[in-house]
Amino acid sequence: MMLLVPANPLRPRRPDDHFAPEAHAARAAGIDVAVVDHDALTRDDPQRAVTAVPAGGIAVYRGWMLHSDQYGAFSDALAARGVTLRTSANQYRRAHELPGWYHRLAPVTPTSAWTTSAERTAFDQARMQLGTGAAVLRDYTKSMKHHWHEAAFIPDLTDPTAAWQVAARFLELRADDFTGGFVLRAFERFTTAEVRTWWINGACALVGAHSDTPDDLPPAGLDLSTLTPLVAALDLPFVTIDLAKRDDGIWRVIELGDGQVSDRPTTISPHDFLAALGAGVP
Structure with a gap:
């Protein structure tokens, strides 16, 4: 390697x-x-x-x-x-863009609907498809969570004007980086910091903190038994999966990303990281 x-x-x-x-x-x-x-x-x-x-x-x-x-x-x-x-271009796209992995992980991640453009008509169709309640907006690769109220959180999917105001601001902030289309994700309440898990050839190789919150370490003995066969079925060589605990105590998938471009938290040493990567990749 x-x-x-x-x-x-x-x-x-x-x-x-x-x-x-x-x-x-x-x-x-x-x-x-x-x-x-x-x-x-x-x-x-x-x-x-x-x-x-x-x-x-x-x-x-x-x-x-x-x-x-x-x-x-x-x-x-x-x-x-x-x-x-080691990761082909097709595999990278399937990991990097939400439509490539969503259907396999649908049982363990918030319900989502997406568009293939930035047009308002398409946005409204996805909004109505998702139904009622609140939602979180992103595109195929990224949210604007640091602009939560203005460009990420949609409090009421049945209010088309207010929802489009969030989408328009999201488009303005993403600008040329807007990728694929809008993705609307049903809002779920989470009670923990995110945990970043690293998967090589469908098996979990490392469990650690998210890079944004490196000192919020994951709980010992995190149960990944439900997730493991779903990840294996994706047939992707190197991915990360970010998890958080919902307010009913169930761990949910927040994001899947290609492991090559996912940031390593400082609380995982580079030596441990490379040892896991070297063991899993020929």
């Missing part, structure tokens, strides 16, 4: 500071490390992005988030050098 991490923008032969601890841990574990130019990837110049990657082998990316199309171009550029990403 080879680990690919973003290059430091000021010292392009070195890993980006954010991912340097994982790069150092990988090298200490005997895993080859190469850097990629993240800025070139986002400028649609994937060939330039991978010029420092040695030819041949299987690679895992650990870096900043990429749009699905950018990841696909990244995969193709690496393939031209004989390097195969």
Whole structure:
């Protein structure tokens, strides 16, 4: 396995500071490390992005988030050098975008409806499909939870004007980063910080805090028996699943993401993280 991490923008032969601890841990574990130019990837110049990657082998990316199309171009550029990403472009999209994983995890995550555009007519159809009550708004890849009342929380799905005001503000804030379409998720009340679980080839490899709340450690003995067969059925090589306890005591899936672009909390050491990743990926 080879680990690919973003290059430091000021010292392009070195890993980006954010991912340097994982790069150092990988090298200490005997895993080859190469850097990629993240800025070139986002400028649609994937060939330039991978010029420092040695030819041949299987690679895992650990870096900043990429749009699905950018990841696909990244995969193709690496393939031209004989390097195969452990997560294919199709698998990345299915993990990175909610419609790719929702149906498999529907029993354990809030009920959702989505659009394929940013049009108000489509938004209203999804809103009515979801029904009554409150909802949380996002697009295929991200919410604006830090703008909760203005661009995320819809108190009443039956109020079309107020709901669209939230959607319009969401569109304004997401701007060119808006991905896929609107997603409306039925609002559920949660009583804990989120727990981030890391899954390799359908098996849970690590359980830790969410990167936003690294000191809120998960409870011991978290029961994942219901979730495990659902994740295995997704057939995705490396994902994270964020969980929180609902006010009735049931743990629910808040988000599934591709593990390559999910942030590691500081309370999981890079050495433990790379040991789990190295054990699960050939």
